[in-house]
Amino acid sequence: MFRGLNTINMDAKGRLAIPAKYRERLAELCDGHLVVTIDTEERSLLVYPMNEWEVIEKQIAALPSFDKRARRIQRLLIGHASDVEIDGSGRILLPAALREYAGLEKETVLIGQGKKLELWSKDAWEGTREEYLDEANDESQLSEQIMSISL
Amino acid sequence: MFRGLNTINMDAKGRLAIPAKYRERLAELCDGHLVVTIDTEERSLLVYPMNEWEVIEKQIAALPSFDKRARRIQRLLIGHASDVEIDGSGRILLPAALREYAGLEKETVLIGQGKKLELWSKDAWEGTREEYLDEANDESQLSEQIMSISL
DNA sequence: CACAATTTCCCACTTTTATCCACAATTAGA
């Protein structure tokens, strides 16, 4: 499971150093071969090890193609999915289109989310996080399922 | 079960000495491998032995990922969860982002809470404790379940 | 086909992190 939050500076060429603690696992899992796509709910990016992505892609591709919403999801997710390799210095190069979508400039935040990672611009993340915290304290908004977890 | 309250000075590098009385147990339970994340209700941190954390993480990860509220909780809890190891001198290094979240500077309070520990800045803890005491004396705020406990 | 622009690869430098060690403070025992 990927977990935890890492702030990473993207350089002028759009290169992003993957935290060293993740590299070994990524090398094992997928030989450093990742897929980056957009998160359709937030202005952020999703980063999958190739093996995990393939599972997701199959599910998306299997959606009924006569369903308009399904086709939209397919266009968005598969359409933006970019193959990306970890280079000799542990960095990936993010396609300009994806950088733009997520508003990435220099300061970014890479967040472990179980089987995948999420990538945010630092500013966007900090703003969004405050909203989340407010909502997490509003019990009326939480489902029973969530309330039942005893931390 | 962890119980009791310990005041600990964090050093300039963000290192925190785990009370000696906990060390042996933590070595047995999880080989000194801990996970620290944020408490979403208070500006404090939760410290879990790895084995306990894994139980929690599974429950959180199992929430339906198409539910926005669930995804927010996942982002907050799993996203801030940091692996941390007890070093040769019995200390852990707290990631800067978590220190910031809980407003930890130097004086901190580590509080035993059953299967986990909570970490507060001393000032924040003392303020919050007073609030709790006031509320606990206001019987109208207590649920039947709480009232029924015979101390 | 030549040239420009972009991308990829590689190397060197800087910064950060981890590990180790030494000493101070505290506690427990005699």
Added chain:
DNA sequence: TCTAATTGTGGATAAAAGTGGGAAATTGTG
């Protein structure tokens, strides 16, 4: 109360990771 053992604290140093930039290779274009 003194001594010994354990715990707390700070810092030095070696290793690793992060960062930037230049040259070579590739691609696109006139």
